[in-house]
């Protein structure tokens with residue numbers, strides 16, 4: 299491979315934090331007050347402000363910061379009333395922390411098939427709702443893919459199923475002009491480094507339900523200082539639960555919020571950049587054996603990665619990906635027999651009991667995945683495509 303075909307930035311790269319993020323971080327570090335629930339009124343201001351701004355951005359009443367996206371799902375589910383005695387449905391294309399959040403509760407997990415566009419198969423969803431009578435459906439917008447959220451919302455409402463959205467990969471994404479995370483009782487976000495907002499670790503729950511919000515604040519561990527939350531429900535709501543809810547110590551820390559706030563301000567522009575990278579690669583990667591999932595025109599994406607199906611037998615896919623790697627392009631593959639990095643699949647989670655999702659299996663066997671650092675240039679997008687197309691020809 300000649301020098302001109304090398305990527306200017308590795309696919310593992312992350313963008314530098316802005317001067318504003320560094321300034322905020324510095325002020326927190328200098329103060330030494332990294333804990334969100336210091337007992338002075340000035341303590342925890344960045345977490346409170348992030349909660350306020352996050353709720354405003356989503357046009358929801360409440361938002362609660364926690365220490366990871368996994369914790370956000372766990373706390374949202376238990377705050378909505380899910381217990382170990384319940385069945386919870388989960389779409390089969392997702393990542394390990396999602397069933398992990400359910401396993402943490404101890405509830406029964408039933409997986410639902412996905413369709414050829416990597417979104418939940420609504421027919422299978424309806425039949426599994428009827429069969430298993432679940433308390434909740436945890437809908438994971440894995441790798442930014444989601445479909446008609448109004449249809450799913452309606453279906454869940456009709457059957458009395460709580461809908462909780464995992465929006466770890468869709469911060470800023472919309473269905474029909476409405477933000478992801480606002481279609482069910484709660485939406486859960488991650489602030490882990492590879493997400494749209496990079497705090498290292500962190501998570502946020504959004505909800506319009508005052509009981510869910512109060513319980514989430516108490517479960518996350520507020521030491522009685524819940525009025526310091528950016529948009530806490532009234533005292534009367536807390537009074538219903540005080541003393542009854544254990545403190546699970548899953549709080550968001552002040553430093554994480556300090557670096558997150560400026561990133562929320564620039565979210566729209568960074569998402570535009572990501573959308574541009576996605577469509578540039580897609581436009582270059584035209585080949586009869588490469589298929590991209592269709593994106594419904596009502597979907598506004600917020601992609602931090604790109605997925606496509608390589609229509610070849612597994613052995614050939616392995617060869618193509620090895621060829622790409624030799625040329626500096628590491629493509630992930632969901633068809634590997636063993637979990638590698640961030641591409642584990644439901645088959646790898648041996649604690650789950652359902653293993654018979656033939657539709658999902660056929661799709662994942664051909665599914666490839668490239669993480670897209672926001673620093674990729676248009677030349678990098680072309681290089682990615684040329685390396686892959688050349689590897690297919692070879």
Ligand SMILES: Cc1ncc(COP(=O)(O)O)c(C=O)c1O
Pocket residue numbers: 366367368369392393395396438439440441464466467488489490499500501
């Ligand atoms: C689809 C999905 N949901 C949820 C999470 C959980 O986020 P966290 O790593 O912050 O726990 C992740 C993490 O990568 C994820 O990929």
